[in-house]
Amino acid sequence: MSVTAQSVWDNCLSFIKDNIQPQAYKTWFEPIKPVKLTNKALSIQVPSKFFYEWLEEHYVKLLKVALVKELGNTARLVYIIKMENTYGNKKPFTEKIPSANRSNVKAQEVDVPIKNKSPELKNPFVIPGIRNVKIESQLNPNYNFDNFLEGDSNRLARSAGMAVANKPGGTSFNPLLIFGGVGLGKTHIAHAIGVEIKDKYPEKTVLYISAEKFTQQYIESVKKNTRNDFIHFYQLIDVLIIDDVQFFSGKSGTQDVFFHIFNHLHQNGKQVILTSDKAPVDMQDIEQRLLSRFKWGLSAELQTPDFETRVSIVKNKLYRDGVEMPDDIIEYVAKNIKSNVRELEGAIISLIAQSSFNKKEVTIDLAKQVVEKFVKNTKREVSIDYIQKVVSDYFQMDVSTLQSKTRKRHIVQARQLAMFFAKKFTKASLASIGSQIGKRDHATVLHACKTVDNLSSTDKQFRKYVEDLTKKLSL
Structure with missing residues (x-):
């Protein structure tokens, strides 16, 4: 039986497979193709330069043992890198590189040169004319895990x-x-x-x-x-x-x-x-x-933080700012500003500012004034629960009926409208909307939104439902 590049490589693979994890074998050895065998030198094709470098760094000893086992002590390994250049050059390039740790071999020439190697790499963050090779992270150190409080929502x-x-x-x-x-x-x-x-x-x-x-x-x-x-x-x-x-x-x-x-x-x-x-x-x-x-x-x-998490966020904000505030006021603010963390912290900052500028003590009345103004001046984010309640009231049914598995036409339409408005008025994902409206999947929500769009353009009575509910939810 004649010895070919394929037969040598197959035997090497059998040895390698027994000595590494299955996932590593699949990732790093299955894509390799044996190309030719010349004078005890096995040429293998790999898909990228990175691939070759990884093999040399992590598996060179294993490759050497496998190859010596097959071809003897004078065995050599040559990599052929062959890949499509993804940046616009139409020619694929091929580069032959002898394996490292083989001091008796000189590097072979590159068949097709690798283009686009720039001697000076342009950093898009550097202002022209200012020399700066270091890449700044553009990170804000004030945003860290210490002040990102954990709750069920996150x-x-x-x-x-x-x-x-x-x-x-x-x-x-x-x-x-x-x-x-x-x-x-x-x-x-x-x-x-x-x-x-x-x-x-x-x-x-x-x-x-x-x-x-x-x-x-x-x-x-x-x-x-x-x-x-x-x-x-x-x-x-x-x-x-x-x-x-x-x-x-x-x-x-x-x-x-x-x-x-x-x-x-x-x-x-x-x-x-x-x-x-x-x-x-x-x-x-x-x-x-x-x-x-x-x-x-x-x-x-x-997701939107729950009440307990909102209270923790307020307390953490006050602690960081070195401000004390009674628990009943903290709870009042947390209870009335539900939409997001940014608004919650904004309300606390406003409350502290009102108190210090006007030399007023922080009282529940002051908190009510600030929260009322804040909520009024902030675009209200309608919740999915609120949408379900408005739609259920409009069609004179319970929310539990709206969420039920029944296929009665008027209930199905109410449910589809709730899903449609949840997508329109909230930032929730389709999966999240479906989960909250009767434990449906995202495909059901997508179908509901398309159905509402279609019926709105073909059914006069249904269009009135959409218009009425839009007014109620936009108030």
Whole structure:
């Protein structure tokens, strides 16, 4: 039986498979293709330079033992890197590199040169004319885990954030997508993860950026013909945090460039953290290939904090500001401002300001005045519970009837209207709406919204229901 590259490699794989974890074998050895066997030198094809570097760093001894076992002490291994260049060059490139630790071999020439290697990497955060090679993290140290209080509404997101901070790129939470309505702490927790990583791993390059600024930088790079510099810069990052990723909606060029950056970072074991005002399933005009990657890791929802959590947030805010306040006033504020953390903290700041500027003692009456003005001047966020109550009252039924499994036409329509208005007036995800309105799934909510849209345009009586309820919920 003649010895071929395939037969030698198959025997090597049998040995390797017995000596490493199944997942590592699948990731790092299954994609390799044996190409040729020449004078005890086995050439293997790998999909990227990173792939080759990883093999050399982590599995070179195992490869050496396997190869010597098959071909003897003079065995040599040559890597052939073959991949499509994702940045616009049409030619794939092939580079032959002899394995490290083989001092008797000279490096072979590159068949097709790798283009786009810039001697001076452009940092989009550096002002032109100012020399600055260090990448600043753009993190706000005031946003940390110490002042991000845990409650039922944020426990999953906070715990996942802590896990990522302890082991960036080394957990299954990659990417970590944190989503939820305005003022619930998405930006806070994103910064907190970055701040914690910088503290634990000072050598890692961490970068926080809003999706809007990322898009502006990308547009600028296209104008100046420095797109590849832009891509290469972001490929250097160890931990990339992008805030408000829903801003990419409809921007195909930005989505395309982020897709390549994301792939590179993820394949290289780097950490990606994203925030959004909605779950991946609810994002509009985002390419399917990006949405599928958003779902690779963990999507954690931040919900409206419950009463106990709101009380804790107020007390923590007062403690940090060195202010004392009676418990009954704290509870009054927490009870009446429910929508989000930002409004809650804003009300406390207003209360302290009113008290100190007017030299008034903080009383329950002062608290009522401040909360009343604050709530009046703040756009009210309608809750799903409130929507269900308004719709149930309008159709003269109980909320439990609205949520029931019955298929009676008028109850089904009321339920569909509640789902439609929950999507219209709240920031809740479709899954969250379905869960709160009779434990339905997101597909049922999506169907309900389409049905309401269709009936509104074809059924005069149904259109009146929509108009009446819109007025009631907009008051």
